[in-house]
Amino acid sequence: MPKVIRNRRVEDDARQIVRLAEGETAETVAIPAGPVLVPLAVWQARAEELAARGDVGVWLEAAEGAELIAADLPKLAAVAVNFPAFTDGRGYSTAALLRTRYGYSGELRAIGDVLRDQFQAYVRCGFDTLQPNAGRYTDAQLEAALASLGDFSVPYQGAVDEPRPLWARAQRGVAA
Amino acid sequence: MYRYDDYDQRLVDERVAQFRDQTRRYLAGELSEDEFRPLRLQNGLYVQRHAPMLRIAVPYGLFSSAQLRTLADIARRYDRGYGHFTTRQNIQFNWPELAKVPEILAQLATVQMHAIQTSGNCIRNITSDAFAGVAADELIDPRPWCEILRQWSSFHPEFAHLPRKFKFAVNGAKEDRAVIQAHDIGLDVVKNDAGEIGFRVLVGGGLGRTPIIGEEIAAFVPWQHIVTYCESILRVYNLHGRRDNKYKARIKILVKALGIEEFRRQVEAEWAFHKNGPSTLTEAEVARVAAHFVDPAYESLPATDAGYASLLEENKPFAAWVKRNVRAHKVPGYASVTISLKKTGVPPGDITESQMELVADLADAYSYGGVRATHQQNLVLADVRQSDLFKVWQSLRDAGLATPNIGLLTDIISCPGGDYCALANAKSIPIANAIQERFDNLDYLYDIGEIELNISGCMNACGHHHVGHIGVLGVDKNGEEWYQVTIGGDQGNKAAIGKVIGPSFAAAEMPDVVTHLIETYIANRHEDERFVDTVRRIGIEPFKAHVYGNRQTEKKVAHA
Numbered sequence: 001m002p003k004v005i006r007n008r009r010v011e012d013d014a015r016q017i018v019r020l021a022e023g024e025t026a027e028t029v030a031i032p033a034g035p036v037l038v039p040l041a042v043w044q045a046r047a048e049e050l051a052a053r054g055d056v057g058v059w060l061e062a063a064e065g066a067e068l069i070a071a072d073l074p075k076l077a078a079v080a081v082n083f084p085a086f087t088d089g090r091g092y093s094t095a096a097l098l099r100t101r102y103g104y105s106g107e108l109r110a111i112g113d114v115l116r117d118q119f120q121a122y123v124r125c126g127f128d129t130l131q132p133n134a135g136r137y138t139d140a141q142l143e144a145a146l147a148s149l150g151d152f153s154v155p156y157q158g159a160v161d162e163p164r165p166l167w168a169r170a171q172r173g174v175a176a
Numbered sequence: 177m178y179r180y181d182d183y184d185q186r187l188v189d190e191r192v193a194q195f196r197d198q199t200r201r202y203l204a205g206e207l208s209e210d211e212f213r214p215l216r217l218q219n220g221l222y223v224q225r226h227a228p229m230l231r232i233a234v235p236y237g238l239f240s241s242a243q244l245r246t247l248a249d250i251a252r253r254y255d256r257g258y259g260h261f262t263t264r265q266n267i268q269f270n271w272p273e274l275a276k277v278p279e280i281l282a283q284l285a286t287v288q289m290h291a292i293q294t295s296g297n298c299i300r301n302i303t304s305d306a307f308a309g310v311a312a313d314e315l316i317d318p319r320p321w322c323e324i325l326r327q328w329s330s331f332h333p334e335f336a337h338l339p340r341k342f343k344f345a346v347n348g349a350k351e352d353r354a355v356i357q358a359h360d361i362g363l364d365v366v367k368n369d370a371g372e373i374g375f376r377v378l379v380g381g382g383l384g385r386t387p388i389i390g391e392e393i394a395a396f397v398p399w400q401h402i403v404t405y406c407e408s409i410l411r412v413y414n415l416h417g418r419r420d421n422k423y424k425a426r427i428k429i430l431v432k433a434l435g436i437e438e439f440r441r442q443v444e445a446e447w448a449f450h451k452n453g454p455s456t457l458t459e460a461e462v463a464r465v466a467a468h469f470v471d472p473a474y475e476s477l478p479a480t481d482a483g484y485a486s487l488l489e490e491n492k493p494f495a496a497w498v499k500r501n502v503r504a505h506k507v508p509g510y511a512s513v514t515i516s517l518k519k520t521g522v523p524p525g526d527i528t529e530s531q532m533e534l535v536a537d538l539a540d541a542y543s544y545g546g547v548r549a550t551h552q553q554n555l556v557l558a559d560v561r562q563s564d565l566f567k568v569w570q571s572l573r574d575a576g577l578a579t580p581n582i583g584l585l586t587d588i589i590s591c592p593g594g595d596y597c598a599l600a601n602a603k604s605i606p607i608a609n610a611i612q613e614r615f616d617n618l619d620y621l622y623d624i625g626e627i628e629l630n631i632s633g634c635m636n637a638c639g640h641h642h643v644g645h646i647g648v649l650g651v652d653k654n655g656e657e658w659y660q661v662t663i664g665g666d667q668g669n670k671a672a673i674g675k676v677i678g679p680s681f682a683a684a685e686m687p688d689v690v691t692h693l694i695e696t697y698i699a700n701r702h703e704d705e706r707f708v709d710t711v712r713r714i715g716i717e718p719f720k721a722h723v724y725g726n727r728q729t730e731k732k733v734a735h736a
Contacts, residue, residue, distance in 0.1 A: 089337030124333035156327040163454040173181030
C-alpha cells in the first residue's frame with residue numbers, strides 16, 4: 001500500500017489516484033471501487049454519480065484554480081493539487097485559497113512531484129497530506145524526510161498553518 | 177543597521193543546517209541535479225565557468241565593518257582573494273568549492289549574513305537607496321520598510337517557486353536612486369496630503385530580454401497594508417504568470433498581457449479578502465523595526481570645517497576626489513564618501529580582501545562602522561566628518577580606491593560577463609577596461625561630465641545596459657562576440673529604455689564607438705547639458721551618423 005505523510009506522520013494510504021490515459025474520456029473512464037481521487041474533468045462530467053459514493057475526492061491540475069471546485073467542496077471526501085513539477089508553485093496558492101478563501105477543512109493533499117525539500121512549504125500553505133510520486137522515496141527516506149517539516153522552527157510570515165506573522169505571536173527584540 | 181534577534185539568528189542557522197543536508201544528499205546522489213538546482217539557487221549558488229559562484233545577500237545594500245571583514249576572510253580562504261559587488265547591491269565570489277559552501281554559509285551566519293534568495297525564482301534581495309537615512313533629499317527613510325519586506329519574503333512558503341525571479345526596490349527620496357521603475361515591484365515611500373505614510377506602488381518594470389518601465393498600480397497604499405498588498409500582487413502573479421516560456425514568465429509580461437487596469441482589478445479583488453488580515457502592520461512593529469535605523473550619535477559640527485576648506489583650496493587631487501566622490505549629508509559637518517571600485521584595469525565592482533579590510537577599518541574609524549553597497553557597484557562610507565575626509569582620501573588613494581570618477585564615463589556598471597558567467601554571450605570586463613583606458617585623461621573625463629555607461633554580457637541585463645545613457649549589450653553572432661549599443665537610457669525619476677543605434681560592433685571597435693558618441697555630444701551640447709539630455713533633445717540620428725559614418729570611412733581606408 002502506498003505511503004503518505006498525513007499530519008506529520010507516515011501512514012499507509014489506500015486512496016487511488018485516477019489519471020486519464022490516452023484515449024480515455026472523462027465520461028467513460030472506469031472509476032475503481034474504494035477511495036479515489038479523480039481529475040476535475042471527471043468530477044465535472046459525473047458529479048452526481050460520484051458524489052453518491054461518498055468516498056470520492058478530486059484532484060486539480062496546477063492550472064486549475066481553486067474556484068473551479070469551490071462550490072463542490074462539501075461533497076468531496078478529499079481534494080488534491082497536482083504538482084507536475086516541484087518548481088511549479090501554483091499549487092501553493094491554490095491550497096492557500098482553498099483553506100482561506102473557500103474555507104475547506106477536509107483532507108488537502110499534495111500529489112505529483114512532491115519533494116521533501118518543499119514539505120514544510122506545502123504544510124504551511126495548508127496541505128495536511130503529502131504524497132510523493134510512487135518510488136521517489138523509500139519508506140526509510142520518507143521517515144527521515146519528516147525532519148524537513150521542522151526545517152524552520154519560527155517562520156517570519158503568516159501562512160495558512162499560522163496566520164499571524166512572527167512579530168504578532170512572539171515578543172521580539174528591539175535594537176541594541 | 178538591522179541587528180538580528182534570536183529569531184533572525186535561528187532562521188539563518190536553520191538555513192545553514194538545511195542546506196548542509198541538501199548538499200550532502202546531492203553529493204550522495206539522493207537529490208538529482210534538477211532537484212538540487214532550485215535549492216542551491218535559492219542559496220545564491222550558481223554553477224559557473226570556473227566553479228560554483230556564490231552570491232551573498234547584502235540586504236538593501238547595508239552592512240557592517242565586521243561583516244566586510246568576514247567577506248574578506250571568505251575571499252582569502254575559499255576564493256582567490258577578491259569579491260565582486262553586483263548591481264543588486266550583493267557580493268559574489270567566483271571560485272568556491274561546492275562542498276565548502278555549507279561552511280561558508282555557517283561562517284556568514286556568525287555575522288548575521290546569508291545567501292538566502294539571492295537567486296532562483298523567488299523574491300530576491302530587496303534593493304534600495306545606498307544613501308538611505310543620510311541623503312539630504314530624503315522624505316522618508318526606506319530602510320525599515322525594506323527590512324519588514326525582507327522578513328515577510330524570506331522563506332515565504334507560497335512564493336518559493338514563482339514563474340520567474342522577482343525583484344523589489346524601495347525608494348524614499350526625491351531622486352530615485354533605487355531604479356524602482358525597472359523592478360517587478362517598485363515602491364516609493366510617500367506621504368499623502370494628510371501627512372500619512374504610504375506607498376506608491378509600481379509593478380511590471382524590468383530589464384532583460386523585454387525591457388519595460390513599471391506602471392503605477394496604486395498611487396497610495398497606506399503603510400499598514402503594504403504587506404497584504406504585495407502579497408496580493410504576488411498571488412495573482414504566482415497563479416497567472418506564464419510558466420510555459422521562461423522568457424515570458426516575468427510579471428511584466430502578465431501586466432502587459434492583461435493591461436494595468438485589469439491587473440489592478442485582479443489584485444484589488446485578491447486584496448479585498450485579506451486587506452485587514454493578520455499581516456496588517458501595527459505601529460508597534462514598525463517602530464520596533466525602525467528603532468534599528470536611528471541615526472548614529474552625530475556631533476554638533478559647523479556646516480563647513482575650516483581645515484577641510486583650506487585643504488580643498490590647497491590640494492587639487494583631493495579637491496577633485498571630493499568633487500566627484502563626496503556627497504552632501506543631511507547633518508552639518510558630515511559627508512558621504514563613495515569609494516570607487518572602478519579603477520582603470522580593474523573589473524568594475526571587484527575588490528580584494530585587503531581592500532575590504534581597509535574599508536572596514538575606515539568604516540570603524542570614521543563612519544560608525546557602517547558600509548553600504550551601491551547598485552552602481554561602488555561602496556559608500558555614509559557618515560564621515562568633513563574634518564576626516566582628507567585622512568580617508570589618503571588611505572583610499574594608497575589602496576587604489578580613490579579614483580575620482582563617480583558618475584563619470586569610467587564609473588562603468590558592468591556584469592562579470594563571459595569571463596565568469598555561464599549565461600553570457602560575450603565578455604564585458606575587457607570592454608569596460610578598454611573604454612576606461614581610452615578615457616583615462618581626467619580633464620577630458622570631467623569635461624564630458626555626468627554620464628552612465630552600462631555593459632551587460634547578455635540579454636539578462638545584469639549590467640542594466642538598457643538604462644545606461646550609453647548601454648552596451650554583448651551578443652553572439654555565429655559564435656563570435658559582438659556588441660550592440662543603445663543611447664538615451666536613464667535611471668532615476670525619468671527612467672527610460674535606451675534606443676539601439678544600429679548594427680553591432682566588434683570588441684576592438686568599442687572605444688572608437690564611445691569616442692564618436694562623446695564627440696557628437698560635445699559638438700551638440702548646450703551649456704551644462706548632460707549627455708542623456710542632449711540625446712533626448714536632438715535624437716539618436718546625429719550620433720548614429722557620426723558613429724557609422726566614421727566606421728565606414730575607416731573600413732574604406734582599411735581596404736584601400
